[in-house]
Amino acid sequence: MTATLEIKDLHVKVADTEILKGVSLTIRQGEVHAMMGPNGSGKSTLAYAIAGHPHYEITGGDILFDGQSILDMAPDERAKLGVFLAFQYPVAIPGVSFANFLRAAVSNVRGYKEKARAGVSSNGETGAKVIGSELMPMREFRQELLAKMDRFNVDRAFARRYLNDGFSGGEKKRGEVLQMAMLEPKIAILDESDSGLDIDALRVVSDGINKLVADGMGALLITHYQRILNYVKPDKVSVFYNGRIVLTGGPEIAHMLEEKGYGWVETEMGELAPAAPDHA
Amino acid sequence: MNIQELTQERYSLAAVRAISEQYQEPEWLRQARLAAWEAFMALPWPDYSEETWRRTRLTGFNLEQFPPAASDLPAAADRQALPADLARNLAMIQSAGALVFSDDRLIYADLDADLAGRGVIFTDLRTALRQHEEVVRAHLGALAPAGENKFAALHYALWRNGAFLYAPPHVALEKPLQVITQVSGGQALFPHSLFIGAENSEVTIVEDFVGGARGLCNGVVENYPMAAARLHYLHLQNLETSAWNVSTMRAAAQRDALYRQLQASWGSRLSKVWIDLEMEGPGSHGELLGLYFPQGRQHIDHHTNQNHKREHATSDLLFKGALDDKSRSVYQGIIRVWPGAQKTDAYQKNDNLILSAGARADSIPGLEIEADDVRCTHGATSAKVQDEYLFYLMARGLGRKTAKRMIVQGFFEEVLNRVPVQGVRDKLEAEIAKRVGLE
Ligand SMILES: Nc1ncnc2c1ncn2[C@@H]1O[C@H](COP(=O)(O)OP(=O)(O)OP(=O)(O)O)[C@@H](O)[C@H]1O
Ligand SMILES: [Mg+2]
Numbered sequence: 001m002t003a004t005l006e007i008k009d010l011h012v013k014v015a016d017t018e019i020l021k022g023v024s025l026t027i028r029q030g031e032v033h034a035m036m037g038p039n040g041s042g043k044s045t046l047a048y049a050i051a052g053h054p055h056y057e058i059t060g061g062d063i064l065f066d067g068q069s070i071l072d073m074a075p076d077e078r079a080k081l082g083v084f085l086a087f088q089y090p091v092a093i094p095g096v097s098f099a100n101f102l103r104a105a106v107s108n109v110r111g112y113k114e115k116a117r118a119g120v121s122s123n124g125e126t127g128a129k130v131i132g133s134e135l136m137p138m139r140e141f142r143q144e145l146l147a148k149m150d151r152f153n154v155d156r157a158f159a160r161r162y163l164n165d166g167f168s169g170g171e172k173k174r175g176e177v178l179q180m181a182m183l184e185p186k187i188a189i190l191d192e193s194d195s196g197l198d199i200d201a202l203r204v205v206s207d208g209i210n211k212l213v214a215d216g217m218g219a220l221l222i223t224h225y226q227r228i229l230n231y232v233k234p235d236k237v238s239v240f241y242n243g244r245i246v247l248t249g250g251p252e253i254a255h256m257l258e259e260k261g262y263g264w265v266e267t268e269m270g271e272l273a274p275a276a277p278d279h280a
Numbered sequence: 281m282n283i284q285e286l287t288q289e290r291y292s293l294a295a296v297r298a299i300s301e302q303y304q305e306p307e308w309l310r311q312a313r314l315a316a317w318e319a320f321m322a323l324p325w326p327d328y329s330e331e332t333w334r335r336t337r338l339t340g341f342n343l344e345q346f347p348p349a350a351s352d353l354p355a356a357a358d359r360q361a362l363p364a365d366l367a368r369n370l371a372m373i374q375s376a377g378a379l380v381f382s383d384d385r386l387i388y389a390d391l392d393a394d395l396a397g398r399g400v401i402f403t404d405l406r407t408a409l410r411q412h413e414e415v416v417r418a419h420l421g422a423l424a425p426a427g428e429n430k431f432a433a434l435h436y437a438l439w440r441n442g443a444f445l446y447a448p449p450h451v452a453l454e455k456p457l458q459v460i461t462q463v464s465g466g467q468a469l470f471p472h473s474l475f476i477g478a479e480n481s482e483v484t485i486v487e488d489f490v491g492g493a494r495g496l497c498n499g500v501v502e503n504y505p506m507a508a509a510r511l512h513y514l515h516l517q518n519l520e521t522s523a524w525n526v527s528t529m530r531a532a533a534q535r536d537a538l539y540r541q542l543q544a545s546w547g548s549r550l551s552k553v554w555i556d557l558e559m560e561g562p563g564s565h566g567e568l569l570g571l572y573f574p575q576g577r578q579h580i581d582h583h584t585n586q587n588h589k590r591e592h593a594t595s596d597l598l599f600k601g602a603l604d605d606k607s608r609s610v611y612q613g614i615i616r617v618w619p620g621a622q623k624t625d626a627y628q629k630n631d632n633l634i635l636s637a638g639a640r641a642d643s644i645p646g647l648e649i650e651a652d653d654v655r656c657t658h659g660a661t662s663a664k665v666q667d668e669y670l671f672y673l674m675a676r677g678l679g680r681k682t683a684k685r686m687i688v689q690g691f692f693e694e695v696l697n698r699v700p701v702q703g704v705r706d707k708l709e710a711e712i713a714k715r716v717g718l719e
Binding site: 052055078079084085087090095096100101102104106108109163 | 666667668669671672673674675676677678679680682683686687689690691692693694
């Protein structure tokens, strides 16, 4: 079964200002949906709202995962469903090692905790609860992490470093891709995963996304630049403007934007933009 | 026999004399006690306009309410015969020797036979006084004197026992030595720790204080790392959260000595801890690490002093605290550089992580520099657990509590990483996890 993430007429307020003014969009597993839009138009707000950031207040509409509303779910519950957000600005958390954090995250998302509670040990045997059994066994985790670091071209030294602490912009973005590869989400929101990357890093990141999409992941690819779309082929491209999607079409739209800039959207689409449903 | 049986008053000159009488103490010690009592009587109770007591009030403290501690635990022939929690505590660290006190009574002791053969003395202060009187006389109260503060004066008037170590010259102990003091509830205990690392020796001491509900623990710790000695002192204050704790600690690092102290202040309703690091010798190096994590209405006060008397010495201090509920912490630290202590390199940092709107951390760093060719850095930070951190971790599938725990543990990591004994590190991590609460 392919999972879908469906956003329906979503209205979101931040600090009393309405930022999203009726966004509708469907992302399916195995598909890439690119989204472009000017600074401050609300792309990250959409990403945060999908992931469940507590500061973003949903004032209208719905977000459905396989037909079920996820609005009442905490961010970790959404992650367990298979929703992933690659952050535009990943935060650095000193003292928390990348590997330890990721082991805890992977264990939670894969339900080791529930298994431990039910008295099933990590090798499938039932019996007494073992200390540490809420975590994926260390060996297994390490093997998988090392394999994925190789497959996704991430330096093995990452594992020992503190989470994003002192990481360069490019390293942070690679780190996000590695986390995504380990968590194996069904739907990923990639918020400017291409920003600030040199050409090699861009290849690595794009290559990672492609591999995961080939494995069945669906992606909402938020970007300012057409160049990542040379590597990651989108099925659809949407233009985001002033809290709404104003245009959806094929890859040609990205080229058009690159050529004409967002000024074009403003003049062309400003008036043509569909009125927000609450005005309709 | 305890003080009460001998005298009518718990805290009196007669009570002080009675202790000397009871133990048939040498004259110099009798005199020291009497002088301490005089100092105690002469010194005023904390005046809250005094800088060191400005932010720490002894509201509800009444010395007269605490009878002197009287142990009731039987002596144990081996580690297994100790009460289970003490045995478990001992087992957490692979040690070369252990002393277990029930209040002022040594109820268990062991020491690696090879070390004993090489002249290591690790015993209670009473025994040391009988067998090595001159060593004790030369060091007891020489570093942290009775006149230091009112509580130190009281301590020297009334102490009965404590831990003693002498590591002979050039002897290096690979494994740590362990001291556990189980303090009885509702009473007053005055434990004295005296540790001497002779020239070019190396030793690690892990000292734990547990129990003491509704009582007073008023200790003094004196550490003597002699020339080129390496002395590591890990002090784990694990008293009950209803205990009063006052502690005066001082170490003097001689030429080229290395002194490291970890101060983990977990327990007590109120702790007032002075830690003085005397950089006596040129080329000496001192490190002070501190951890605290008060909850409820706990009040934890540390007052440190990095006292650079001679040239080319370095000192490095890092105190980190997380504060929950309505707890408070006070950190006051001073780096003092004496005239002539050129090429001093001193560092001091206090970081606080505030976990609750009702908690408060005060941090007062200070410098007093009288030499010109020195490098002294100090700083303090105070931060909250940021929602952005929590959201990032939760978006990866961690529950709120796990996420918070990771952030708090991450905050302490900088200190934990520098803890030289794995078993202690494990204990500290467990304490932190307990306080953050498991999901
Ligand atoms: N926490 C917040 N408090 C106040 N305003 C906010 C907050 N978060 C976002 N905004 C505002 O919401 C608007 C949309 O911001 P958002 O970050 O979603 O834009 P974006 O499309 O991702 O921009 P960029 O391309 O620069 O990343 C901006 O005007 C921004 O200032
Ligand atoms: Mg953005």
